[in-house]
Amino acid sequence: MGAFCLIRSHGCGKLNKANKGQKVTLAGWVDRRRDHGGLIFIDLRDRDGKVQVVFNPEISKSCHRTANQLRNEYVISTSGQVALRPPGTENKKLASGDVEVVADSIKILNESRTPPFYINEDSEIDENIRLKFRYLDLRRPHMMNNLLLRHRVIQFMRNYLDNIGFVDVETPILIKSTPEGARDYLVPSRIYPGKFYALPQSPQQLKQLLMVAGVEKYFQIAKCFRDEDTRADRQPEFTQLDIEMSFIDEEDILTLLEGLFTSLIETIKPDVNIVKPFARLDYAKSIELYGTDKPDLRFGMEIGELSDIAQQTDFAIFHDTLQNRGRVKGICVPGCAGYSRHQFNEINDIAKDAGAQGIITISLDSLGKSLDELTIGDIKSVAAKYLTIDQVRDMAISLGAKAGDLLLIIAGDNDLANTVLGKLRLELGYRLNLANPNKYSFVFIENFPLFEKSKESNYYQPMHHPFTSPREEDMKLLDSAPEKVFGRHYDLVLNGYEIAGGSIRIHKSDLQRKVFHLMGYSDNEVEQRFGHLLEAFNYGAPPHGGVAAGIDRILMLMAQEATIREVIPFPKNQNAVDVLFDAPSSVSEEQLAELNLLLRL
């Protein structure tokens, strides 16, 4: 740790045979004490790791006496000689396990209460307690590693982009509320009574203005704020790698992303397997095959269309569905023909939770046979008596099934069938361990519709955001059939998580105005909310586009954590509460008065 450390000469975890005989001074926390009466061992821990320190009364009586008072998490500094451990007592589990420090002086820098949970072992602890004592939680090596990983990833991104000509520009945190999209966090203005700043949901408009300014290649590690409900992969404030470029098209951005993420993972996680080149999938295709626009491509189990086969059967449920413009679709669950009653119930529950009325299961309970040898007696299904063996075989072939597999079939509305089967695919795929945790399966999702019809109003709302450019060839459809227009938008998905999204932007004010109008904004509203952007486009705005990547999610995946909170040093809980600071909290009457605020509760 070097030059700046006044009371230490080395990091604990960095000591090894090469330091043999050196006199060192260490500082850190007592990870564990082993008192043998005559001899006391301490594992001393700092950011770099651990090393064993020996207190021998024959070396120093007073040190040994002091070591006797030590407890876990006491902060000490100690000096002594690095010695090879006696043969046979090396500890292979410890990086510094070949050596130990024989202490000849020790100072207790601070005592510690017994911590509310274990720092020195990795066990499940109630998250509320962890968050309340986050400074202790982060002291655990596991969390410290996540924190250091975060540092290395962000450092890598900065260097990578700097090397290819990108400029890091900071944008303000106090800006203007531009409703639509997510709810804003508002900050009252003291100087202007009754007026508010908003925290940025993302630096979107600012980076576009930087393109107008001529920055050409911009990036920022940007904090974003959205006042929406949390999820395992969503927090009220989160961090994006924000990128924008001028004079480029989609391919330039996809190439940049592929290069950046490939070399990021290869540098920081050299042992994992990246599927290269990154896959590409149409939005519509993704929905049809995986029931989602963020598919996990580490395993197959694709959704298959069975409507044509269903049409030929004598099964009333199939016919009713098809008559009502519904579809019959299915997936194959490999090797699960022998599922128990209980397991079938679970599958049924998943399907119902996802909105299905029911699910039809067909067990090809005939292990060892080929599909050709199947007989109707091998088929276990409530629908068996309405199906011929040829129909079952055709379904099995459509879904890529073999004997011993389980077919799950949903009859219903197309969207619903996709959603339900997509959910079952994920759930069962994970249960069957089909998703290799060391595989990084990136996929670009392309060709999103520009708009979707709003449920509440008669207007259109953007799939991505209102600044996304329509495809050139669809421009004329904007007036006649906006729902048929495709946007120049793309997402990057990794192992079932959307980790980046971007687009080529609109850079002309008349087109931007038209899109706002389709969203239902009046001229007046457009001027009020986005006048600054439209005006900027009138002064030589270059064509441009960019992307924003969710750094917390990327880190979550790299650290193999189940939630984003594990890679955020000080996250909020599911109810958006910071339990360490107890925020949000009340403020004094004086503070409210100064802001001209009156609470209406």
Next chain:
RNA sequence: GGCCCCGUGGUGUAGCGGUCUAACAUGCCACCCUGUCACGGUGGAGAUCAGGGGUUCAAAUCCCCUCGGGGUCGCCA
């Protein structure tokens, strides 16, 4: 706002109508121990079973409500 899961010494779990005066592991405290490393040994302290109400002769256990936590749908331009 809806749905699902969880709440038992400091921590993690067991117990799921009576045997609970609540068990186990670890941690904590005291003493013993010179080669351990999740050290070992002996002894000890530590729990209104989240809170409230109900059912019952009897509730940690069953039911209802509240609170807290997690997951998810809605929401997230």
